[in-house]
Amino acid sequence: MFxxxxxxxxxxxxxxxxxxxxxxxxxxxxxxxVIFLLESIIPSIITTKPxxxxxxxxxxxxxxxxxxxxxxMKIATKVSAVPKVMIPSLLSTIFGTIGAIFYCRCVEMRPVxxxxxxxxxxxxxxxxxxxxxxxxxxxxxLLSVAFGANSIKLxxxxxxxxxxxxxxxxxxxxxSEEFIFRGYLMNSIGGGxxxxxxxxxxxxxxxxxxxxxxxxxxxxxxxNLALFGVxxxxxxxxxxxxxxxxxxxxxxxxxxxxxxxxxxxxxxxxESLFRTTQISDKAFLTGGEFGIExxxxxxxxxxxxxxxxxxxxxxxxxxxxxxxxxx
Numbered sequence: 001m002f003x004x005x006x007x008x009x010x011x012x013x014x015x016x017x018x019x020x021x022x023x024x025x026x027x028x029x030x031x032x033x034v035i036f037l038l039e040s041i042i043p044s045i046i047t048t049k050p051x052x053x054x055x056x057x058x059x060x061x062x063x064x065x066x067x068x069x070x071x072x073m074k075i076a077t078k079v080s081a082v083p084k085v086m087i088p089s090l091l092s093t094i095f096g097t098i099g100a101i102f103y104c105r106c107v108e109m110r111p112v113x114x115x116x117x118x119x120x121x122x123x124x125x126x127x128x129x130x131x132x133x134x135x136x137x138x139x140x141x142l143l144s145v146a147f148g149a150n151s152i153k154l155x156x157x158x159x160x161x162x163x164x165x166x167x168x169x170x171x172x173x174x175x176s177e178e179f180i181f182r183g184y185l186m187n188s189i190g191g192g193x194x195x196x197x198x199x200x201x202x203x204x205x206x207x208x209x210x211x212x213x214x215x216x217x218x219x220x221x222x223x224n225l226a227l228f229g230v231x232x233x234x235x236x237x238x239x240x241x242x243x244x245x246x247x248x249x250x251x252x253x254x255x256x257x258x259x260x261x262x263x264x265x266x267x268x269x270x271e272s273l274f275r276t277t278q279i280s281d282k283a284f285l286t287g288g289e290f291g292i293e294x295x296x297x298x299x300x301x302x303x304x305x306x307x308x309x310x311x312x313x314x315x316x317x318x319x320x321x322x323x324x325x326x327x
Contacts, residue, residue: 004317005196006237011114012191016107019192028185028206031103035180038095042088043080050079077215081270083162090169096176100184108188115183116242125239129247136248136301137255141262141276143297149285150292152260152276162271166258174250178232181207183242186233196237204229214265216289221265224293227302234309238316256292263291 018024054075055061080086101117104110144150186203190196208225211217232245257264261272269275278286287294 004313006240008114008116008187008240009190012110012187015110017188017191021194024188024192035096035099039092042092046085046088047079051075054079083271086270087165087169090173093173093176097179100179104184115187116236118241122243125241125244126247129244130251133248133251134255137252140292140297140301141260149280150276151279152274155275158273159271163258167254170250170254175246178242178246178249182232182236200230200233211265221290221294224298231302231305234313238309238312265293
């Protein structure tokens with residue numbers, strides 16, 4: 001299965017993509033840094049005043065000695081969780097998609113189809129991805145409720161206009177991360193002639209580490225994020241298409257945060273259809289501060305997803321092998 005090379009890798013290989021893994025990774029760090037700065041401009045402008053007000057309210061401006069990175073992250077999370085900040089922040093991640101495409105097209109000189117961005121089958125791939133993402137997050141949430149880790153109830157007041165804006169924002173955000181970590185990084189490594197396992201493993205680890213600054217990040221959240229990265233990579237390779245994983249990623253986050261009311265990767269609670277509350281003090285069940293993505297229920301569902309896509313890839317490689325010659 002790990003010897004399988006999707007068409008995307010071959011399309012990326014006939015370009016200026018570097019064959020040296022070190023060069024690919026160094027270039028990615030630079031590109032990711034530039035993207036991060038571009039994506040931070042709008043959120044920084046919006047959150048500066050609220051953060052100063054929150055710091056003053058908690059007495060940090062008068063006593064800077066007790067102010068540290070942890071407290072800073074807590075305040076940033078609280079301030080950023082409100083819709084008027086979070087929605088523009090999600091929309092600003094469009095710079096991630098633009099930056100990844102720009103680098104691949106203008107520096108590596110490879111076509112966007114080498115990133116898995118194909119016109120053919122775009123709508124059906126996306127719609128199927130939406131259904132899969134909803135099903136996976138729903139399964140995780142319902143398992144947590146069934147085992148007594150969380151409780152769930154319908155919210156009394158629901159702003160559907162805000163929910164629609166969040167949906168749009170997550171469509172942009174999910175697409176951005178897939179273009180950066182799968183369409184760009186994974187396919188640049190694969191296109192550079194490196195083993196498929198290396199391309200999948202590095203892109204999954206990079207995706208997980210990109211969330212390291214989020215509140216509550218730890219061993220289980222890292223494992224789960226890496227598992228999601230592997231699952232997304234296998235799914236993308238299976239169909240040689242990025243649109244399905246873009247949909248899965250986007251609706252996974254929207255369903256988690258704005259349907260079930262769960263903190264998305266430690267980002268804080270916001271407007272939602274339901275409100276899920278942690279009733280267990282066991283972080284490995286609830287995910288703790290990181291949210292349900294840090295739960296073993298997420299580990300279970302993603303492990304099943306990885307196993308199913310791995311098996312499908314194995315079957316695909318078996319079916320694609322040429323039949324033995326007969327006398």
